[in-house]
Amino acid sequence: MIMATSTESSVSRFLPDPKSVAIVGCPFSGGQTKAGVDKGPIYLVEAGLPQQLADLGWQVQFDGHHQFEEISAASDPPIGKLKNPRFVSKVCQAVAQVVGGHAKKGQLPLTLGGDHSLAMGTISGTLDTYPDACLVWVDAHADINTPQTTDSGNIHGMPVSFLLGLDTSVPEFAWVKPNLKPNKLVYIGLRDIDAGEKKILRENGIKAFSMHEVDKWGIGKVVEMALDHVNPKRESPIHLSFDVDALDPSVAPSTGTPVRGGLTFREGHYICEAIYETGCLVALDIMEVNPSLADAASAVQTVAVGCSLARSALGETLL
Numbered sequence: 001m002i003m004a005t006s007t008e009s010s011v012s013r014f015l016p017d018p019k020s021v022a023i024v025g026c027p028f029s030g031g032q033t034k035a036g037v038d039k040g041p042i043y044l045v046e047a048g049l050p051q052q053l054a055d056l057g058w059q060v061q062f063d064g065h066h067q068f069e070e071i072s073a074a075s076d077p078p079i080g081k082l083k084n085p086r087f088v089s090k091v092c093q094a095v096a097q098v099v100g101g102h103a104k105k106g107q108l109p110l111t112l113g114g115d116h117s118l119a120m121g122t123i124s125g126t127l128d129t130y131p132d133a134c135l136v137w138v139d140a141h142a143d144i145n146t147p148q149t150t151d152s153g154n155i156h157g158m159p160v161s162f163l164l165g166l167d168t169s170v171p172e173f174a175w176v177k178p179n180l181k182p183n184k185l186v187y188i189g190l191r192d193i194d195a196g197e198k199k200i201l202r203e204n205g206i207k208a209f210s211m212h213e214v215d216k217w218g219i220g221k222v223v224e225m226a227l228d229h230v231n232p233k234r235e236s237p238i239h240l241s242f243d244v245d246a247l248d249p250s251v252a253p254s255t256g257t258p259v260r261g262g263l264t265f266r267e268g269h270y271i272c273e274a275i276y277e278t279g280c281l282v283a284l285d286i287m288e289v290n291p292s293l294a295d296a297a298s299a300v301q302t303v304a305v306g307c308s309l310a311r312s313a314l315g316e317t318l319l
């Protein structure tokens with residue numbers, strides 16, 4: 001436990017004072033096939049994130065990174081197209097328990113990925129604690145493929161479909177309660193959506209602000225419209241799931257599925273700052289930092305951006 005060194009105070013609608021954050025480090029890469037994303041949380045913590053949050057006035061709990069019981073590839077053959085289905089399912093179920101446990105104690109769980117399949121666990125834990133929570137998903141991708149629509153078979157491209165209950169054909173994922181309603185979800189930053197995903201977004205009336213809308217209206221207006229959609233009175237809890245590939249690859253190069261034309265450094269941070277200002281943030285994910293990809297300087301840069309996004313979401317201001 002690191003004690004707060006500053007007395008900065010700000011109001012949260014849901015967290016008791018003094019505010020407390022529980023860092024859930026998830027060195028997990030089973031939702032996709034590139035090695036190294038499991039190192040993301042280790043680098044984020046080594047870069048000093050726990051102390052940085054303490055300096056912002058948070059009580060910080062970090063009990064070491066989550067240990068996952070490996071399942072050998074031999075005993076985890078694909079189910080349909082899904083790769084590592086049992087491993088991903090078991091890990092996410094454990095993460096749901098840990099995140100839900102922190103949330104129920106009045107702490108804000110900050111989950112450090114690891115790949116984005118983990119969000120199946122983090123958001124399950126949030127919705128179990130705050131059933132009326134909404135979800136702001138910041139990403140180049142919608143991660144809403146079903147086991148039927150996926151091309152890659154990578155489960156990090158599917159967590160949202162499981163949370164919405166769009167597919168119930170895989171018994172291994174039967175534990176995921178379909179507690180997310182389509183009108184409680186909003187996307188920002190999209191620019192690489194599979195054909196099947198476009199259909200799902202349309203058919204379910206899911207609100208999405210792609211980079212086209214960011215270009216058209218600017219990030220300030222986009223965040224306002226996004227919150228008006230999922231949280232019009234600014235009084236329900238918010239889970240923010242931030243995939244660093246939402247940022248332009250020039251800003252966050254070390255990630256597994258970079259897509260050009262992304263958010264600027266400031267646009268990414270603005271989203272975090274604006275959500276903090278609502279006083280409604282109850283859970284945060286920083287996902288898909290992969291320090292093994294791109295060169296060493298890019299890895300340092302991406303890790304630093306991951307830390308600064310987390311700080312902005314937890315109250316760091318420019319002035």
Ligand SMILES: NC(=[NH2+])NCCC[C@H](N)C(=O)O
Nearest residue numbers: 116141145152154156157257
């Ligand atoms: N969390 C991520 N980076 N997801 C990328 C997903 C890419 C692609 N849509 C897929 O389903 O495989």
Ligand SMILES: [Mn+2]
Nearest residue numbers: 140141243245
């Ligand atoms: Mn992504």
Ligand SMILES: [Mn+2]
Nearest residue numbers: 116139143243
């Ligand atoms: Mn993602």
